[in-house]
Amino acid sequence: MVSRVVFGRGSFNQLDEILAPKRNGRHAPFIYYVDDVFKGNRWLTSRINLSYKDKIIYVPTLEEPKTSQIDQLVEDIILEFSELPSGIIGIGGGIVLDVAKAVSLMLTNKGEAKDYQGWDLIKQPSIYHVGVPTISGTGSEVSRTTILTGPERKLGINSDYTPFHQVVLDPELTKDVPKDQWFYTGMDCFVHCVESLDGTYLNAFSQSYGEKALEMCKEIFLGDDLSKEEAQDKLMMASWHGGMSIAYSQVGVAHAMSYGLGYLLGVKHGIGNCIVFDHLEDYYPEGVKLFKQMKAKHNITLPKGICADLEPHQFDKMIDVALSLEPLWENALGKDWKKEMTREKLLDLYKKM
Numbered sequence: 001m002v003s004r005v006v007f008g009r010g011s012f013n014q015l016d017e018i019l020a021p022k023r024n025g026r027h028a029p030f031i032y033y034v035d036d037v038f039k040g041n042r043w044l045t046s047r048i049n050l051s052y053k054d055k056i057i058y059v060p061t062l063e064e065p066k067t068s069q070i071d072q073l074v075e076d077i078i079l080e081f082s083e084l085p086s087g088i089i090g091i092g093g094g095i096v097l098d099v100a101k102a103v104s105l106m107l108t109n110k111g112e113a114k115d116y117q118g119w120d121l122i123k124q125p126s127i128y129h130v131g132v133p134t135i136s137g138t139g140s141e142v143s144r145t146t147i148l149t150g151p152e153r154k155l156g157i158n159s160d161y162t163p164f165h166q167v168v169l170d171p172e173l174t175k176d177v178p179k180d181q182w183f184y185t186g187m188d189c190f191v192h193c194v195e196s197l198d199g200t201y202l203n204a205f206s207q208s209y210g211e212k213a214l215e216m217c218k219e220i221f222l223g224d225d226l227s228k229e230e231a232q233d234k235l236m237m238a239s240w241h242g243g244m245s246i247a248y249s250q251v252g253v254a255h256a257m258s259y260g261l262g263y264l265l266g267v268k269h270g271i272g273n274c275i276v277f278d279h280l281e282d283y284y285p286e287g288v289k290l291f292k293q294m295k296a297k298h299n300i301t302l303p304k305g306i307c308a309d310l311e312p313h314q315f316d317k318m319i320d321v322a323l324s325l326e327p328l329w330e331n332a333l334g335k336d337w338k339k340e341m342t343r344e345k346l347l348d349l350y351k352k353m
Contacts, residue, residue: 001247002131002142007169007237009229012132015168016049016066019087021119022128028086030051031077033100036060036091037325043237044091044134044173053081061095063266067113068149070102077107084108087128090164094138094147094269097131101146101162104129113157119327122159131164134173136235137185137270139243141167147269152323154263169240171232181307183221183300184270186235187291190217191273192242194287195252201329202249210245213238221294252332253283253341256325257349260318265306275302279352307353319346 004119006014019030029052036058038044048056077085084107090100104126106113116122131141140146144163145156177185193214196206216238220231258272267275278295281288297300307315323329323346327335 001244002163002165002167004166005169006167009170009172009233011168012044012170012173015047015089015130015132015336018166018168019089022087023051024086025083026052027081029055029081030082030087030089031085031103032056032089032091033059033096033103035096035137038091038134040125047075048091059092059096059099061093064262064268065095065099065102065146065148066155067148070099070106070113070148073099073103074106074113077103084127087130087131089132090133092134093133093135094140094188095163096140097133097140097164098146098148100129100131101126101164102138102148102157105146105157105161113148114152116157116159117150117153117155118157118173120160122157122161124161126161128165130166130168132168132173133236133239135177135181135185135265136174136232136239137187137189137242138173139189139225139239139246142243143168143247149263153324154259157326168194169236171229171236174232174236175228179298180300183294183298184268184274186217186221186238187274187277187294189213189235189239189242190221190291190294191254191277191287192246193217194284195254195332196242196245196249198284198287199249199252200334201331206247206249209241209248213241213245216241218290222290222297236321242334250327250331253280254329256322256328256332257318257324257346260320260322260350261306261353263321264310264314264318267306271303274300275306275353276349278302289301294331304353307350310350315347315350318350322346 088104090097108124145158196210254277257276261272275285
């Protein structure tokens with residue numbers, strides 16, 4: 001679990017105070033990975049206080065992070081600095097937070113990032129790392145995984161060393177998120193809750209967090225009584241609670257299939273979950289019903305026909321990636337999931353998208 005968290009509007013201004021005791025000397029910088037949407041945005045960047053060899057690196061977010069990208073970022077740090085950084089700070093959405101987590105891990109573990117895609121393969125603790133989400137829903141700020149696309153698959157580095165040491169939750173940072181992105185990322189949180197609460201891994205811990213997050217998602221996306229600021233506050237906490245819920249259980253069908261879309265077609269995680277979840281009435285009937293209500297209320301139109309022109313070998317690759325995520329399928333369908341979820345069923349579902 002994340003060991004330290006601060007929440008509140010304006011709490012981003014405390015970042016310098018939080019980091020100061022963690023500095024390991026003037027030759028050990030803090031590296032700030034910042035979503036490139038904030039490049040030139042003085043409202044945010046002017047509040048990052050650089051000292052000594054500290055550095056801001058803007059991270060492009062048109063594509064989800066790749067293992068090769070993480071390897072390059074780690075190599076850049078090793079070649080530029082004589083000492084390990086004092087810490088890695090990720091400021092952005094799920095992509096940037098995952099980059100920050102992955103780099104902090106790979107600075108202390110030998111080899112390439114692709115070697116650690118899976119569960120509990122990391123053996124050495126990461127360096128100090130801090131997460132500052134600027135959009136709510138992914139749960140990356142609290143999860144024990146960092147989702148990466150490798151040469152063979154899209155899969156997270158899942159370990160007890162992955163979670164941030166410190167998280168700063170400032171809902172004010174989400175004020176300029178575009179509506180579509182707000183919806184897609186918020187639905188990532190909603191799907192986390194549905195898949196956790198309907199899963200075979202469910203326990204009292206994950207249930208308590210999942211139910212609270214689901215309650216807040218309904219209030220945010222189906223209610224009419226919240227101000228914009230209240231909705232921002234609640235969605236940031238829904239994201240946290242949804243992330244905590246799946247940290248102690250798992251996700252399910254939508255996430256497994258979304259990974260297939262992401263690997264082959266580069267579809268971003270949030271919108272990928274939405275595209276898939278829209279067709280999963282047979283697995284999550286109540287959740288899909290609520291999702292369609294939310295989609296209609298906010299006038300969201302999902303992309304259609306993204307798989308229309310795929311060749312058989314491309315469908316096979318998506319299916320391979322999806323089926324490789326065995327814990328997700330076991331959570332969704334039980335220990336005998338292989339009898340229920342066949343390649344033919346997956347092919348039929350993908351062809352609807």
